[in-house]
């Protein structure tokens with residue numbers, strides 16, 4: 001699917017440019033870093049203009065994070081509180097800090113309005129990733145979609161995936177590119193100044209079973225349902241819903257990782273050793289979980305046992321012994337010291353690496369390491385990675401919990417429960433950066449219980 005897009009796209013862009021009154025000799029539209037300042041805000045329509053006819057789509061989009069990619073509290077805090085000051089301290093990061101806007105507020109980036117006014121100024125930067133950006137994208141520049149290398153040709157023509165659609169407000173043209181995963185990949189893959197893929201949702205998808213089967217992002221994040229796209233439009237059997245729901249939708253997270261746990265024997269005596277095995281499955285996502293902003297997400301498994309008298313024991317996960325495993329088992333270790341450097345705090349010891357995750361719990365994560373080898377949540381400051389211990393699509397990981405049964409364990413049933421939790425932002429960073437609690441509040445993803453009996 002991917003090679004086709006970059007081939008037919010320049011031809012389409014040329015057609016649109018001709019339609020928009022551009023001379024054939026004029027340079028083709030710019031993409032990626034080169035597009036900084038290449039347009040004016042006025043070239044693009046506001047989402048409110050589209051909303052007059054496309055009511056339901058507009059209401060859906062308002063509830064999706066992409067319509068808040070510039071204004072959302074944590075986005076504002078990380079951009080103005082870490083990225084912009086870091087670029088001031090070290091010019092190596094200037095391109096990366098400007099580039100935040102290429103994905104989070106493309107009109108501001110195209111208008112060269114960088115850094116844009118604060119969200120409180122209510123400028124056009126607040127439109128974030130909106131209708132007229134996506135619906136003017138003709139294709140992307142290069143072989144791999146990443147770092148906002150989409151090509152946008154604004155104007156009367158709006159691009160969609162259907163043939164012969166008529167609208168009183170605009171000309172519509174069919175562009176199959178909008179229906180591809182590569183379109184999403186232009187912003188959902190990110191390469192940092194060290195040349196590392198610090199965001200790889202599209203790359204993970206492409207390498208996985210959904211990519212191979214051609215089940216695209218749109219199929220899960222914009223599923224088709226019967227409806228009308230515009231108030232005066234015709235009834236469609238398969239209207240693309242603009243849900244774009246991800247980690248900010250508890251319903252999307254709910255059950256996304258499945259878990260089953262079992263004991264190695266159904267009966268035991270106090271003082272013996274019991275091994276329990278839990279299997280964790282990513283059965284619903286078309287990419288790793290967590291994906292995208294994996295540097296700041298925490299997905300973990302918490303296993304407890306309850307004896308016949310109601311006493312609860314926390315069971316730490318067994319070590320497997322692979323390199324870098326220490327990052328995947330919660331402890332009191334400190335990390336994120338680079339935040340202190342950006343903030344100019346002398347001798348900053350760091351913050352709790354795993355926030356509120358109980359020590360001994362397994363964390364399914366990809367550790368991002370700064371140039372000094374310490375874990376970082378500043379993805380643009382990532383010089384290497386630890387082991388990728390996330391859950392890949394349609395794959396499972398088995399974890400064991402070896403428990404030396406206390407001599408005092410009462411006879412009767414022991415119920416062992418494995419729970420899976422997800423937190424969008426490691427809680428220690430959220431507290432330090434004053435990000436509202438909702439962003440670090442753990443969401444319960446799933447749980448499963450099993451039982452065995454203690455013989456008298």
Ligand code: HEC
Pocket residue numbers: 047050051054057058059061066129130131132134135160161162178179180218222229230236238239240242
């Ligand atoms: C992140 C990019 C993105 C944004 C933002 C976006 N759309 Fe779309 N839209 C798409 C894609 C992709 C499709 C086509 C999906 C497919 O067919 O696979 C689409 C389809 C549509 C369609 C045709 C639906 C159909 O099934 O016939 C309309 C109409 C539309 N969008 C209007 C809007 C409006 C209005 C807004 C803003 C309120 C908006 N879009 C915001 C990406 C976007």
Ligand code: HEC
Pocket residue numbers: 045046049050051052053054131132135158159160161162163165166167168169170172173174228229230232233234236
């Ligand atoms: C005056 C009403 C009106 C306004 C304003 C309007 N549209 Fe439309 N649009 C329509 C109608 C009507 C259709 C056709 C719907 C149908 O027949 O299913 C349409 C269809 C579309 C399609 C589908 C094209 C395809 O190939 O499937 C897209 C995309 C789209 N509009 C985007 C936009 C965007 C982006 C804006 C704002 C910049 C916008 N529209 C503003 C009325 C409007």
Ligand code: HEC
Pocket residue numbers: 181184185188201202203205210215216217218219220221245246247252253256284285286287288289290291292293297
């Ligand atoms: C088979 C269905 C499926 C496909 C295909 C799919 N996703 Fe997802 N996606 C999900 C589910 C389920 C979640 C919720 C789990 C999560 O947040 O990690 C999710 C979450 C996400 C998130 C939030 C990730 C996080 O942890 O912060 C992003 C961003 C995302 N998807 C983008 C994409 C893009 C881009 C593509 C295509 C390259 C894609 N998805 C393909 C099902 C899918």
Ligand code: HEC
Pocket residue numbers: 065066068069070072075102103104106129133134183184185186187188217218221222244245246247248249
């Ligand atoms: C112009 C850049 C851009 C394009 C194109 C784009 N995205 Fe996004 N997307 C973003 C940004 C930026 C965010 C982060 C929003 C935030 O700040 O929370 C995001 C977030 C998301 C999320 C996470 C929502 C959540 O609940 O946390 C999903 C899912 C998603 N996009 C799906 C898609 C899909 C599917 C496509 C292609 C049809 C797509 N995106 C195309 C920039 C883009």
Ligand code: HEC
Pocket residue numbers: 065072074075076078079083096097099100101102103104146147148186187188189190191246247291292293294380424
């Ligand atoms: C290549 C496009 C791209 C670039 C460049 C980019 N981002 Fe993002 N950003 C995204 C996408 C896509 C997501 C959503 C990923 C997900 O849901 O897991 C995101 C998510 C985030 C989030 C988390 C949002 C949330 O609500 O959980 C923050 C904060 C953020 N970005 C800040 C930045 C900053 C600061 C920069 C610049 C240093 C930057 N981004 C550069 C595409 C980009």
